[in-house]
Amino acid sequence: MTxxxxxxxxxxxxxxxxxxxLHRDGYANTSMVDISRAAGVTKGGLYFHFSSKDEICDEVQDAAVAVLHAFVARQLTTPSPALRRLADLGYALMSWIDTDARVGxxxxxxxxxxxxDVRFVAFTRAWLAQVHxxxxxxxxxxxxxxxxxxxxxxxxxxVTCVGLESVVASHTVTLESDLVDTLAALWRLVDLSHPACRTP
Structure with a gap:
């Protein structure tokens, strides 16, 4: 290996x-030492690549934005109604929160x-822009x-997606099903689309 x-x-x-x-413990409870130990990299090796925890947070969000952009690019290869793509984007987000630590x-x-600090909302702003x-x-x-x-x-x-993530993360509510199924059930209650374009 080079x-x-x-x-x-x-x-x-x-x-x-x-x-x-960061996904599991949050910003305050994650230290540079924790990150180096979890990665099996010396503290010096960590600081060679990243000068601060905030810089790592920026890169984690950049990676999450890349996940978002890749998904949207795949969506655009198959023509479908905008509301169908919007629903699928919401389902993807709920799935990523459970399965992709970068997004979570x-x-x-x-x-x-x-x-x-607005630097910590880079991913959510990119996602909001795509929803809009x-x-x-x-x-x-x-x-x-x-x-x-x-x-x-x-x-x-x-607010529906952010609220779902928040109440589940804070253990305010316990869902009988996963976030994707819950969002699908909520989506069916919201009559935003023309009947011919409604998602199943």
């Missing part, structure tokens, strides 16, 4: 460890740290009533 390949592998190990810890960590960072894009497309294609306020429709969908 020196560059080893460096890339070490960086990847550190990012994976950071995402796991990014959501937790926004919830815990977003009020202190799909809502705007749905209006343009006639899937949403012309009188439906775009910002309010966007907010409704975002």
């Amino acid at each position: 020196k560059q390949a080893r460096a890339e592998q070490t960086r990847s190990l550190l990012l994976d460890a950071a995402a796991d810890l 960590a990014s959501f937790r960072l926004a919830r815990e740290m977003g009020a202190q 894009r799909y809502v705007t497309e749905a209006r343009a294609s006639g899937e949403l009533a012309a009188t439906a306020p775009l910002d309010i429709v966007t907010l409704l969908l975002v």
